[in-house]
Amino acid sequence: MYQTSGRPFLAENGGCRVVDDQRIVNAEQIHPRDFSWQLWPVLPLYPFGKRQTIRKEIVKETIWNFDQIQGIFYVVVPIRMTVVKLEAGGLLIYAPVAPTPECIRLVNELVAEYGNIKYIILPTISGLEHKVFVGPFARYFPTAQVFVTPNQWSFPLNLPLSWLGLPPKRTQILPEDSSKTPFANEFDYAMLGPIDLGPGRFAEVAFFHKRSHTLLVTDCVLSIPEDPPAIVLLDPYPLLFHAKDHVSDIIADIQANRRKGWQRICLFALYFQPRALDIPQWNQVLQNALKASERSKKGYFGLYPFKWQSDWQRSFEALRGDGRLFVAPILQTLILNRAPQETIDWADKVASWDFQWIIPCHFDSPIQAEPHQFRQAFSFLEKQTAVNAGLFSSSSYPLPEEDFKTLRVIDAGLNKFGIVPPAKEKV
Incomplete structure (x- = not known):
């Protein structure tokens, strides 16, 4: 086992993997079907139909994070669901992730100890990467009430929520006044938007859990760790892919290269093209791909349309700061x-x-x-x-x-x- 940012992760040749910070299971006990997400064509993002989950206890016996990954062209970032134990008994879900067998099993372990899922919250209207999971997730918990942010929309057709897979008989709109909800004693919330973006709209609902003094947000603010999170380390290939300087590079799987790939992923994900990233002409990209060795062609047939300047880390250090909050x-x-x-x-x-x-x-x-x-x-x-x-x-x-x-x-x-x-x- 290696240690990164205080969190254990699976070595490529290891015989165990992390389920959460307290429990590690043998790899032999896990079947590939545990990670299966069959509805991936609805949102065809990497890792497509195979999504692993890590559960982490944030506040003892009160708040848990469930992390998965998603991305494009191996630009993988965590996507996170938060589960909160209610004082009155039961659990509240903020922003569901893909309900794979592994994920549902980890949720059900909490259900067995703390009570049923009572509420499922969709805290955004524009984030398809959050919206697509709500209906399938809710079907596993047929007594849970689903609350969604007002002014939901879909593209290219603005369809009813039931057509998007949300259960019509137990889905309702979050009221503007947070005191009108059945969980008002434990949560306050504030709605941003909807902000008109022409063909679409943006909105987000921040939830404040009073007892633990914890704020739950979707996209509005973030902080970037220097090292890759545990969920990204379960499959280090995307990190090593982005650690390359040339398509033909064979990158050693060591912590320094994982960190290098992670930091470049952050820059690409948040800026698209920061100052330190040059995009070569596509004819050159294709020529380089044809010259690449068979081993280096594993990812996207040898296509590598990135050329990082030598001082690229300066952009990452400015982006991360000292780990403080910023808006993407x-x-x-x-x-x-x-x-x-x-x-x-x-x-x-x-x-x-x-x-x-x-x-x-x-x-x-x-x-x-x-x-x-x-x-x-x-x-x-x-x-x-x-x-x-x-x-x-x-x-x-x-x-x-x-x-x-x-x-x-x-x-x-x-x-x-x-x-x-x-x-x-x-x-």
Whole structure:
């Protein structure tokens, strides 16, 4: 067993794998069917029909994370479900993941100890990677009530929720007033949006678990660990793929290369094309693929359309900072700047809660953070760096403008052709 960021992971030639931080099982006890996700064609993202799950206890006998991975072109990032034990008995699910046999078995272990799944929450309207799992997950727990964010939509046709697989008799819209829900004694929540994006909309609901002082969010803020998370390490091939400098490189499976691949994945996932990444001409990419050895052609037939500059780590260090909170560059450039005042008002409300931990649906978790740090992450939407008359830190967390170049070009193109409304002025 290796140790990374305090979490054990499966060695490639090991005989055991992590189920959670407290329990490790022999690999011989696990069947490939345990990871099966047969509805993957609905959202054809890697690892397609095979999704492994790691359960981690976050707050003792109260909150658990269930991590899986997903991505495109081996750009794999965690996707996370959070399970919370209710004081009144039973469990609440925030943002379900793929209900594989392994995942359902791990959930049922909690059900056996703490009671049935009472509530399932879909906290977004635009995240298909979250929405696609809710209906299939709910079918495993036929007594659970399903609550969804208002103003749900689908593309290319705006279909009824029942057509999207959600159980019609037990699915309801989250009320604007969080005190109107059956779990109001234990949770408060705040809705951001819907933000008009032309062909679609964006919305997110942040949940505050009062007893544990924990904030649950979907996409709005995140933090990036220096080393790859445990769930990514279960299959290190994507990390080694992105650790290459040339298509023909044969990368040793060592911790330094896993870290290198992870950090490049983070840059690609959050910027698309940061300053330090050059995309070669496709004729050159094809020529390089034809020259590649059979061993190096394992991933995408030898295609490797990446050329990293020697100082690429500078972009990662700026992105990660010291592990503090930030808003993903994609959200900064293409979404939240369409509704700066609404976003700031929402962030103010969330920051009025006394949370000590934040659990996002992607990247690192849990994040130890205070309300003022959450609020500070949204200062990119403000003209003034000082926030709320000194209640919050005056220093923002700006990311290097040079890394935003590709996102700015995408934004300008979408505006030019009238696909999305233009960004609004900062507040």
